[in-house]
Amino acid sequence: MKKQVTRYPVFLVHGLNCRDDRPFEYFGRIPSYLEGQGVRVYLGGQDAAGSIEGNAGQLEKRLQEIREREGGRKVNIIAHSKGGLEARYLISTLGRASWAASLTTLCTPHYGSRTAKYWCSKKGFMRLYGCGADRFWKALGDKAPDSGKALRQLTPAYLKSFNEKNPDSPLVYYQSYGARLASSGEDPLMLLFRKLVLLQDGENDGLVSPDRTHWGVYRGTVENISHLDLVDSRKRDAGGFCMTKFYSRLVQDLAERGF
Numbered sequence: 001m002k003k004q005v006t007r008y009p010v011f012l013v014h015g016l017n018c019r020d021d022r023p024f025e026y027f028g029r030i031p032s033y034l035e036g037q038g039v040r041v042y043l044g045g046q047d048a049a050g051s052i053e054g055n056a057g058q059l060e061k062r063l064q065e066i067r068e069r070e071g072g073r074k075v076n077i078i079a080h081s082k083g084g085l086e087a088r089y090l091i092s093t094l095g096r097a098s099w100a101a102s103l104t105t106l107c108t109p110h111y112g113s114r115t116a117k118y119w120c121s122k123k124g125f126m127r128l129y130g131c132g133a134d135r136f137w138k139a140l141g142d143k144a145p146d147s148g149k150a151l152r153q154l155t156p157a158y159l160k161s162f163n164e165k166n167p168d169s170p171l172v173y174y175q176s177y178g179a180r181l182a183s184s185g186e187d188p189l190m191l192l193f194r195k196l197v198l199l200q201d202g203e204n205d206g207l208v209s210p211d212r213t214h215w216g217v218y219r220g221t222v223e224n225i226s227h228l229d230l231v232d233s234r235k236r237d238a239g240g241f242c243m244t245k246f247y248s249r250l251v252q253d254l255a256e257r258g259f
């Protein structure tokens with residue numbers, strides 16, 4: 001079957017605690033690979049540690065620029081982790097549903113993280129984390145970092161309210177993926193975090209439990225892949241899973257649906 005190119009450009013939106021290119025290239029080989037397939041690709045460019053609403057505002061400005069370049073065309077948003085929440089806020093609260101043909105969320109904690117709730121209850125940790133992380137990310141280019149608020153916005157209670165206030169738009173096709181990292185996985189850093197998250201949230205990808213990631217049409221759980229490996233941040237295949245093929249299939253499916 002001949003591969004199709006998406007009707008609309010792909011807009012890649014990163015998650016918490018990393019910028020598009022700092023301290024590493026968030027989406028690894030994916031942007032250049034998709035461009036090589038003939039897909040027009042843009043990056044979100046929002047803060048690493050901004051609040052959902054603050055980052056959504058930055059995404060809105062970025063999309064305004066893209067729409068000017070693309071003649072007012074919609075985009076297919078592919079958002080990872082917290083970026084999926086920012087994209088939903090953009091679509092719903094900011095009223096930009098007409099700008100998005102589809103939203104694919106990858107490992108987004110739509111129903112919150114019990115681990116985030118646990119750490120948010122530690123006032124001493126939150127003071128140190130907020131101050132240190134905000135200084136770090138501001139030095140790397142964040143315009144309005146608010147690490148403490150960003151973490152609090154990942155708690156189950158916050159996201160229960162968030163979901164009620166940000167219903168899906170009938171103008172947008174929503175789909176989602178989760179991931180699960182086995183104890184024998186190949187990502188040492190995420191394996192360490194997996195053990196910590198396991199205590200509060202059960203099986204997870206190193207940060208997020210797959211049962212918290214279901215939104216719209218759930219396309220499945222990618223097995224033995226870490227939270228960061230699913231966006232190719234290490235620029236390598238892991239566990240026999242080919243990252244570029246995953247995105248190629250994802251984009252091919254969007255094209256076949258007319259997006």
